[in-house]
Amino acid sequence: MNLKIAVLPGDGIGPEVILQAKKALYAIGEVYNHEFVFEEALMGAVAIDKTGSPLPEQTLNLCLNTDAVLLGAIGDPKYDNNPNAKVRPEQGLLKLRKELGLFANIRPIKPYKALIEASPLKREIIEGADFTIFRELTGGAYFGEKTLNEEGTHASDLCEYSEEEITRIAHLAFKSAQKRRKKLTMVDKANVLETSRLWRKVVQKVSENYPDVKLDFLFVDNAAMQLILNPKQFDVILTENLFGDILSDEASVITGSIGLLPSVSLGEKNALFEPIHGSYPQAKGKNIANPIASILAAALLLEHFGLTKEAHVIYKAVEKAIEYKVVTVDLKPDSKFGTNEVGEFVSNFI
Amino acid sequence: MNLKIAVLPGDGIGPEVILQAKKALYAIGEVYNHEFVFEEALMGAVAIDKTGSPLPEQTLNLCLNTDAVLLGAIGDPKYDNNPNAKVRPEQGLLKLRKELGLFANIRPIKPYKALIEASPLKREIIEGADFTIFRELTGGAYFGEKTLNEEGTHASDLCEYSEEEITRIAHLAFKSAQKRRKKLTMVDKANVLETSRLWRKVVQKVSENYPDVKLDFLFVDNAAMQLILNPKQFDVILTENLFGDILSDEASVITGSIGLLPSVSLGEKNALFEPIHGSYPQAKGKNIANPIASILAAALLLEHFGLTKEAHVIYKAVEKAIEYKVVTVDLKPDSKFGTNEVGEFVSNFI
Ligand SMILES: CC(C)[C@H](C(=O)O)[C@@H](O)C(=O)O
Ligand SMILES: CC(C)[C@H](C(=O)O)[C@@H](O)C(=O)O
Numbered sequence: 001m002n003l004k005i006a007v008l009p010g011d012g013i014g015p016e017v018i019l020q021a022k023k024a025l026y027a028i029g030e031v032y033n034h035e036f037v038f039e040e041a042l043m044g045a046v047a048i049d050k051t052g053s054p055l056p057e058q059t060l061n062l063c064l065n066t067d068a069v070l071l072g073a074i075g076d077p078k079y080d081n082n083p084n085a086k087v088r089p090e091q092g093l094l095k096l097r098k099e100l101g102l103f104a105n106i107r108p109i110k111p112y113k114a115l116i117e118a119s120p121l122k123r124e125i126i127e128g129a130d131f132t133i134f135r136e137l138t139g140g141a142y143f144g145e146k147t148l149n150e151e152g153t154h155a156s157d158l159c160e161y162s163e164e165e166i167t168r169i170a171h172l173a174f175k176s177a178q179k180r181r182k183k184l185t186m187v188d189k190a191n192v193l194e195t196s197r198l199w200r201k202v203v204q205k206v207s208e209n210y211p212d213v214k215l216d217f218l219f220v221d222n223a224a225m226q227l228i229l230n231p232k233q234f235d236v237i238l239t240e241n242l243f244g245d246i247l248s249d250e251a252s253v254i255t256g257s258i259g260l261l262p263s264v265s266l267g268e269k270n271a272l273f274e275p276i277h278g279s280y281p282q283a284k285g286k287n288i289a290n291p292i293a294s295i296l297a298a299a300l301l302l303e304h305f306g307l308t309k310e311a312h313v314i315y316k317a318v319e320k321a322i323e324y325k326v327v328t329v330d331l332k333p334d335s336k337f338g339t340n341e342v343g344e345f346v347s348n349f350i
Numbered sequence: 351m352n353l354k355i356a357v358l359p360g361d362g363i364g365p366e367v368i369l370q371a372k373k374a375l376y377a378i379g380e381v382y383n384h385e386f387v388f389e390e391a392l393m394g395a396v397a398i399d400k401t402g403s404p405l406p407e408q409t410l411n412l413c414l415n416t417d418a419v420l421l422g423a424i425g426d427p428k429y430d431n432n433p434n435a436k437v438r439p440e441q442g443l444l445k446l447r448k449e450l451g452l453f454a455n456i457r458p459i460k461p462y463k464a465l466i467e468a469s470p471l472k473r474e475i476i477e478g479a480d481f482t483i484f485r486e487l488t489g490g491a492y493f494g495e496k497t498l499n500e501e502g503t504h505a506s507d508l509c510e511y512s513e514e515e516i517t518r519i520a521h522l523a524f525k526s527a528q529k530r531r532k533k534l535t536m537v538d539k540a541n542v543l544e545t546s547r548l549w550r551k552v553v554q555k556v557s558e559n560y561p562d563v564k565l566d567f568l569f570v571d572n573a574a575m576q577l578i579l580n581p582k583q584f585d586v587i588l589t590e591n592l593f594g595d596i597l598s599d600e601a602s603v604i605t606g607s608i609g610l611l612p613s614v615s616l617g618e619k620n621a622l623f624e625p626i627h628g629s630y631p632q633a634k635g636k637n638i639a640n641p642i643a644s645i646l647a648a649a650l651l652l653e654h655f656g657l658t659k660e661a662h663v664i665y666k667a668v669e670k671a672i673e674y675k676v677v678t679v680d681l682k683p684d685s686k687f688g689t690n691e692v693g694e695f696v697s698n699f700i
Contacts, residue, residue, distance in 0.1 A: 075541065079541075080567065081550070081567065088541065090542060120471050120578055121470055121472070122471070122472060125470045141491075146543070146544035147544065148547075148548065152548075152551070153512060153513040153514075154510070154511070154512045154513070154548075155510070155511055155544040155547065155548035156494070156509060156510040156544065156545060157509045157543045157544050157545050158507075158508050159491065159506060159509065160505070161506075162504045163502075163503040189595075190430060191425065191429075191439075191440040192440060192492055193496070193507045194498055194505040194506065195505045195506060195507050197498075198498065198503075198504075200431070219430075220595075220596055221595045221596050221599035221600075222599060224574065224597070224599055224600035225599045225600055225602060228578060228603040229603055230470075243596075245570075245571045246570055246571050246593075247574070248571075249571035249572060249574055250571075250574035252575060253575055253579055258575065278572075
């Protein structure tokens with residue numbers, strides 16, 4: 001297979017972890033005779049620094065014309081604590097999601113056997129947990145109108161949803177549930193928000209096409225609690241953009257480290273693969289960032305293009321790295337292995 | 351002291367748990383020579399059933415003219431799964447918060463030594479955790495304009511904040527931090543939301559009045575993770591309405607049961623005390639609901655009126671109940687004690 005992949009390393013630890021993902025893909029390409037062509041481009045704070053824009057035209061065009069996008073991470077504290085910054089790295093990511101129409105972000109959550117002890121949660125709570133979060137990614141408060149009055153004393157964010165936006169991701173989530181344990185939990189705040197009530201109504205309607213899937217509803221405050229009290233109850237979770245942002249980061253604690261979790265964002269025509277962690281600027285250049293989430297993002301990319309066998313070789317390699325404790329300090333505080341060593345281990349295993 | 355207290359038992363398990371809180375207050379009154387006069391009124395689904403309104407005029411007037419409000423819980427599934435219901439129990443609660451100007455909801459989180467094992471989190475993670483969440487309660491998406499188009503295919507919720515709304519709760523939170531470990535963590539989503547950027551700016555400004563308090567910022571997705579990874583890092587958390595709703599329910603897992611946590615909502619003139627749990631309709635009338643959160647809400651009420659010694663007697667009684675394992679099934683699955691027995695134990699101890 002020939003694949004042209006746009007690579008956006010981004011900020012902070014982005015470039016280091018993406019390098020390891022590329023190494024894994026090169027190794028797969030060699031062994032299984034595929035050609036992966038990588039084209040790098042700028043996005044995030046690094047793009048602002050070099051071009052003034054967090055998502056330069058050139059980057060967007062590249063992404064629109066490749067088979068897939070592999071993203072590192074974006075964000076820089078110099079923008080976070082400056083509420084007056086007019087241009088911010090996150091705008092690049094949000095614009096990219098919108099322009100590529102990446103309406104569904106999918107995050108699988110499943111603890112590794114060898115890492116059960118690394119979680120802050122007790123073994124009996126997480127052992128056997130296995131669920132997937134479907135987060136709507138191009139709507140809600142992220143993209144609604146924002147206002148700030150002239151005096152800078154009053155601000156607003158509009159959260160909007162249409163039936164269409166809800167329907168398309170609901171179908172994806174139900175289809176996924178059909179292939180899993182046939183349970184879908186819709187998370188919302190329907191006792192307060194109008195958009196949540198629309199979500200409930202539309203999801204109920206869509207569910208009629210999937211009579212084999214059991215649908216239930218949970219308020220987001222309760223869901224935030226249930227994820228920790230009893231994560232095994234979940235199979236597929238479906239929710240809107242901001243709730244999905246919060247709950248999927250929260251759910252990462254089940255696996256012991258956010259450094260282990262990849263995600264895929266899907267649109268009608270495009271797909272983007274990334275680790276769910278952020279740019280972690282404090283760790284930049286120190287060879288301590290966990291590359292596993294990025295390597296697994298590469299595996300999700302392979303699966304997306306039907307290269308299931310190849311993806312599974314990567315999963316196996318990652319499992320072995322974890323089993324042999326070739327992991328970074330987030331998973332083993334006294335580890336002598338760094339980003340590079342973990343990446344080497346995985347690509348050598350392939 | 352003479353106190354006139356409006357009691358709103360509400361729905362589900364509300365009446366049962368509030369009864370135990372009243373028993374504790376009666377006992378305190380007898381021993382320490384105070385007169386507590388309770389006036390009951392309707393709110394929630396029970397008020398809709400009887401009057402058509404979730405917050406009848408009469409209830410509101412009563413609450414406006416008493417020293418404090420003691421609330422059970424509200425909510426009924428028959429409204430939750432009906433997105434078309436025009437009148438809902440929650441509207442009563444939201445209107446009450448607004449009319450009484452209860453802009454700050456305060457939830458202390460601290461695990462009981464005897465219950466450390468009841469938490470899904472490991473002992474070393476939660477032992478020593480002790481923080482308070484300040485949640486803004488009368489602004490944000492809860493109260494902004496809501497729309498649904500005529501075809502029922504497009505909905506919106508507006509999240510709004512003004513400098514004034516942020517300033518007043520920020521002062522409360524900083525003052526609390528000064529009396530504690532002098533650390534305040536502002537939780538927001540300033541990399542995406544305009545209202546969050548206003549929060550950051552205003553809180554930074556208010557912080558200049560409290561140079562002894564260390565201020566830091568956390569994005570809400572990261573905060574949802576940090577609460578579980580390392581809750582000991584927090585002292586005072588300050589956040590907007592919806593984030594506070596999610597995070598404070600999530601934080602309840604640290605204590606092992608949401609059935610243990612009370613909260614107080616403060617305005618310029620009024621104060622409302624309640625357990626943070628919901629109406630838990632499945633448990634209604636079964637004598638299995640945990641009354642401790644309501645009893646502790648009564649203790650917070652006493653503290654609010656300067657009756658510190660009396661409040662501490664209740665804390666002591668609750669600690670003893672927990673120590674002697676006179677607790678409901680949420681804390682001890684094979685317990686033979688129910689709502690009534692736990693309440694009896696506490697009021698007898700007083
Ligand atoms: C960087 C930020 C804008 C982004 C989001 O909130 O969507 C991130 O937290 C994520 O989850 O991908
Ligand atoms: C019942 C509901 C409207 C309420 C809220 O969201 O504020 C509840 O969850 C709470 O936290 O008091």
